[in-house]
Amino acid sequence: MKHNKYTGILKYTLIVLACxxxxxxxxxxxxxxxxxxxAGQDLxxxxxxxxxxxxxxxxxxxxxxxxxxxxxxxxxxxxxxxTTTSMGSGTMVKIPAGVxxxxxxxxxxxxxxxxxxxxxxxxMEWVVFWSQTTYDVVNGDKQDVDIKIxxxxxxxxxxxxxxxxxASSSDGLNDFYTNRPYKxxxxxxxxxxxxxxxxxxxxxPQLAITDPNSxxxxxxxxxxxxxxxxNTPLTGAQDVYFCVKAYTxxxxxxxxxxxxxxxxxxxAAGVGNRYSxxxxxxxxxxxxxxxxxxxxxxxxxxxxxxxxxxxxxxxxPFVYTFKCK
Amino acid sequence: xxxxxxxxxxxxxAACRATEIAIPEPVKNIEGTWRITKATRNxxxxxNVVDFSKFRLxxxxxxxxxxxxxxxxxxxxxxxxxxxxxYPFKITFHQEGVDSSVVTKFDYPITxxxxxxxxxxxxxxxxxxxxxxxxxxxx
Numbered sequence: 374m375k376h377n378k379y380t381g382i383l384k385y386t387l388i389v390l391a392c393x394x395x396x397x398x399x400x401x402x403x404x405x406x407x408x409x410x411x412a413g414q415d416l417x418x419x420x421x422x423x424x425x426x427x428x429x430x431x432x433x434x435x436x437x438x439x440x441x442x443x444x445x446x447x448x449x450x451x452x453x454x455x456t457t458t459s460m461g462s463g464t465m466v467k468i469p470a471g472v473x474x475x476x477x478x479x480x481x482x483x484x485x486x487x488x489x490x491x492x493x494x495x496x497m498e499w500v501v502f503w504s505q506t507t508y509d510v511v512n513g514d515k516q517d518v519d520i521k522i523x524x525x526x527x528x529x530x531x532x533x534x535x536x537x538x539x540a541s542s543s544d545g546l547n548d549f550y551t552n553r554p555y556k557x558x559x560x561x562x563x564x565x566x567x568x569x570x571x572x573x574x575x576x577x578p579q580l581a582i583t584d585p586n587s588x589x590x591x592x593x594x595x596x597x598x599x600x601x602x603x604n605t606p607l608t609g610a611q612d613v614y615f616c617v618k619a620y621t622x623x624x625x626x627x628x629x630x631x632x633x634x635x636x637x638x639x640x641a642a643g644v645g646n647r648y649s650x651x652x653x654x655x656x657x658x659x660x661x662x663x664x665x666x667x668x669x670x671x672x673x674x675x676x677x678x679x680x681x682x683x684x685x686x687x688x689x690p691f692v693y694t695f696k697c698k
Numbered sequence: 699x700x701x702x703x704x705x706x707x708x709x710x711x712a713a714c715r716a717t718e719i720a721i722p723e724p725v726k727n728i729e730g731t732w733r734i735t736k737a738t739r740n741x742x743x744x745x746n747v748v749d750f751s752k753f754r755l756x757x758x759x760x761x762x763x764x765x766x767x768x769x770x771x772x773x774x775x776x777x778x779x780x781x782x783x784x785y786p787f788k789i790t791f792h793q794e795g796v797d798s799s800v801v802t803k804f805d806y807p808i809t810x811x812x813x814x815x816x817x818x819x820x821x822x823x824x825x826x827x828x829x830x831x832x833x834x835x836x837x
Contacts, residue, residue, distance in 0.1 A: 443825050484741075495740065496825075585740060585826045591769050592822030593739055593748060651747040653769055662773075697823035 397510075398425040401539045401556035408561075410526050412568025418522045422539045422556075426514040430543040433508050437465060437520050438483050438501040440490055440536030440559070442527060442575070444587065444698040447500040450525040455504065458517045465502040465520070474545035482546055483538060490536045490559040492575040496586035497533075503542055527698065531565045531573040570694070578602045580682070581673075581691045589695050590654040590666040596693075598638060598673045598682070600646035605682045610675045613638045613648040617671035618690075619658040627658045632678050648673070654695075669693040723784040726806060728834075729757045732815065734768075736831040755832060762791065769821035769828065771800050780804060789817075 400423040410416045420437065435455060441447045453465035474482045479501040489497045520539075540546065540555035547554060562576040573586065582597040598613055607613060615638055616630035629636065638648035654666050670690035672681040684691045734750040736743070744750075752766035763775040776793040780786035781804075789804040805816035815832040 495742075584742070585823065587823050587825055589822035591773075592826050593744060593769055593828070595742075595747070649747070651744060653748070656768075697825060 397427050397541065397544060397554050398552050399423070399539055399541070399554050399556050401537065401558050404537045404558055404560060406535065406560055406563065409564040409566055412526055412528050412530065412565050414526060415523050416526055416563075418535075418537070420520040420522065420537050420539060422518045422520065424510075424514075424516045424518060424541070426510045426512060429509075429511050430541070431509045433510050434503040434506075434542040435465070435518060435520075436468070436479070436501065436503045436540040436542055436545075437522070438479065438499050438536075438538035439522060439524065440483075440487070440497055440499050440538075441524065442531060442533055442573075443496050443498050444527040444529055445524065446527070447498070447524050451500060451502070452523045453502045453520060455518055455520045458515070460508060460516060463504050463506045465504050468501050468503050486546060487536065487538070487557055491534050493578060494573070494575045494582070494586050495584055497575070499536075499538070501538075526565045528569050529565065529573050529698070530568040530570065531575065532562050532577070533565075533575040534559050534561065535563055536560075571692070580605070580686060581684075583693055587696055587698055589697055590660070593651060593653050595649055595651040596671070597641070597647050597649040600648065603686055605686050606680045607673060607675060607682050610680070612676045614674045614676065614678070615650045615671060616674045616678065616681065617669055619654065619660075619666045620668050620670070621660060621664045621666055623664055625664070627660070629658065630674075630678065632674060632676050638673070666695060668695060725783045726780065726786050728806075728815065729759070730834045731756050732832040733835050734830050735814070735833045738829045740826055770830075771802055771817065771819040771821070772796075
């Protein structure tokens with residue numbers, strides 16, 4: 374009798390657990406994407422996904438996210454459509470503000486979960502859409518869903534690793550299930566060509582990293598010398614200093630190339646040989662209220678100032694143009 | 699005797715009636731001097747890489763002043779107001795000499811028994827978001 378009682382409890386527990394651990398399987402099999410597009414032209418990508426339902430859901434929506442450079446303004450410049458095996462086709466719209474998953478709005482939740490993927494410059498954003506139509510799905514349903522994404526690239530030349538995300542509104546970023554009901558893929562380096570300015574490279578390590586990538590002179594700016602990228606004359610230097618000129622809108626050139634405590638770039642802990650300086654440009658260059666700083670030209674130097682490392686490990690300075698795109 | 703029992707019962711019932719005490723929500727008083735205890739840029743903690751220690755924000759009556767300016771919602775003294783003195787959700791800064799006001803979300807939670815102010819704003823490029831946490835240091 375006792376044995377039967379415990380067997381019953383065990384069976385019941387297993388049934389409940391089976392229901393809980395397998396709500397649905399979501400597959401993101403592949404994303405078709407060109408290797409390059411001209412600046413300002415449309416990038417067309419197709420996500421091939423599959424949903425296998427293991428628990429009925431009412432009023433469910435397909436959720437699709439893309440990780441793109443902020444300068445593309447993808448929320449306003451993207452359209453998404455989809456086709457399914459037997460549930461028809463439809464269009465997708467940006468998820469309204471206030472819709473939460475894991476206690477956060479979808480873009481913030483994806484940012485928390487995936488960050489900027491394998492990209493090296495933190496100037497990217499998650500833009501998240503969902504199907505306009507809601508679906509009542511039943512246990513055992515299987516749907517192949519292809520999502521066509523058309524998004525306009527920005528004006529800048531760049532290399533970037535785009536991210537693609539698929540989920541459902543019902544299960545969101547739920548990690549309880551053994552097979553997570555959401556998936557993401559980050560593609561190889563994609564290139565925007567024939568655009569404005571210097572190449573912005575999100576894919577490859579750079580000697581100089583600026584954060585934020587887009588900023589104005591009233592932002593707080595961080596410039597990092599990544600000494601691990603290639604051997605330079607500063608390899609092995611105890612101290613690295615920031616040597617910079619600021620060019621203002623009224624033609625003034627402000628020189629701050631002095632090796633002193635305020636220009637020293639402390640080595641960051643735990644990330645290899647990276648030396649950083651964080652500053653407020655308006656204060657650093659002591660510009661007047663009527664002046665704005667248009668651009669910076671800078672080097673990294675040793676304590677004597679005699680050894681300088683510039684753009685691409687040459688004698689030319691790194692150039693940073695203040696802009697907001 | 700019967701009347702006496704009825705009276706006693708009514709008295710007991712009256713004694714059991716719950717008394718509702720209305721406690722008015724106090725007006726949020728942010729007057730005083732505030733300092734920055736935490737600062738982030740696009741989620742990156744800047745607190746220990748920029749010297750925020752000298753920044754001071756003084757609220758007095760309906761005016762504010764700033765000492766040792768850093769990138770902030772406004773860059774000079776002016777007037778301020780809350781959208782609701784008891785249940786504020788937004789704070790407005792109106793800098794002297796500037797035509798328009800700046801309105802931002804006002805987050806005023808209690809942490810470790812003390813009120814703090816969280817302000818979110820973009821002083822430079824609109825794509826860059828800063829959050830300052832301020833703590834009152836005097837009344």
